[in-house]
Amino acid sequence: MKYIDIHSHLNDKRFEEDLPLVLLRMRAAHVASIVVGTDKAMSLRAIALAEEHSDIWATIGVHPTDDPLETYDEAAYCKMAKHPRVVGIGECGIDYFRLEDDRARGRIENMDAEADRQQELFTRQMDLAAAVDKPLMIHGRPEKGSMDAYEDILHILKNGQERYGGRVKGNVHFFVGDTIIAKQFLDMGFTMSFTGVLTFSHDYDEVLKYIPLGSLHVETDAPYVAPAPYRGKRNEPAYVLETVRAVAEIKGIDSEIVTETLLENAKRIFCL
Template sequence: MEMKYFDAHCHVNFVAYKEDREEVILRARDAGVGMNVVGTQKDTSADALALAEKYEHVYATIGLHPIHTSKSYHDVKELGEGGKEFTSRGEVFDASIYEALGESPRVIAIGECGLDYYRVEESTKDVQIQAFVEHIELANKLGKPLMLHIRNAYEDALEVLKAHAKVKGDVHFFAGDWETAKKFLDFGFTLSFTGVLTFTHDYDEVVRNAPLDMLISETDAPYVTPAPHRGKRNEPSYVAEVVRAIARIRGEDEEKVRGQVIENVKRVFLSGGNLPRA
């Protein structure tokens, strides 16, 4: 497959795709879209790897999402379009389980890991931080990049990274301002953006000012569906709309942006022998 686009962060391993998962994955393939399927717990991480081993254009990221480090409630307001309310059962990060998964060459990153302070009890912040450190240590050991999830916690996350990280990676669904963005860029992390670029101008300054070789496209499917597909469940084949939005915001040629984003993905995630098999 000639990879024209890459969805660096999606969840086609989730139950939202139970009825038509293969159709969604093959639709992306037919559109020239590679994808990184991201786990959020041990079961969804194992599912992500299983998909990566089945399809040539699919890769996996394995880890424990910060909101799953303790039992907690999450509603649609927090999760956004495409989300359904749920209560996390909570999971203790077991490095041995994730290391066994992460040794596969089809696993291209560790995560999504980080800190999420959106609706967190003060007492659980230390639990999140400890799990984050353990993810970083695993990434250091395996020599694989980090896929970061950070919400309302950019300064704390950066402090943890500077203290522990030997590897770099990507800040998934970056939602900070330009001053915050510069700190992560200076530390060597790329920033990825979703379909929100198609219906809000909140992140235009960051997209315009960041070096093009530090930007990556993602959908975060099934969430945050881009225009003109709003109201539908999101899917990886829609990532082309994100690339078009980046080009529009920057005032640059779409083909130039598309090609550079693919090069960025290869540099950050696919430089360890994980290039498409066909």
């Protein structure tokens, strides 16, 4: 194992028909993966995959917007969180990107009430992460032209660290913030991960250069956002190598050093 894709959705239905082949390609590329839960069913599926495959680990949690009607089953998530193959809590967090669209489509009735719901849901999962002393896998997506979701996440995390100290820790997945937001996460000891977007967009070059290599991870978020040269296709863990190459190129650091450091980062943060 040379690479760890710290955030994939191999539990997604889009992998049902050919998962064995996807795993063969993953192993041929010397990649292991953390499979992420987004609700109860997907969390249980992530655990099942981690039980079956030694190069897969699981996180369990409730995504902020996938199903606004899902009730947080604290007892069930607490039980899952204690499973030895579960290495984190999430993906959980705050997502304001589509609040207006969701209201217009009738998915939510009130944007303020929805923001409050997401904040409470994230807080409860932060409490769980602290209780079991496992890192958070944080989803943050601000409204366009804003950093609002990150600002609210940071506020909740700061309150959490005041209560729980170093047990509030983890990674901000698919980071799309600026250097100001990145500094605040770094000051709290959090890491940030980047996707294949680095291979076809320069929007995040500045913040990637700003974040120390020791505070970075790479991920695919498969089956989403396939990197160049696979754009438009279903993403998969083997493609994380393209993101590793992009990190090395953008930061101007030898690729072997980048590869080794990213591997150690993942092992350290997720206790792999």
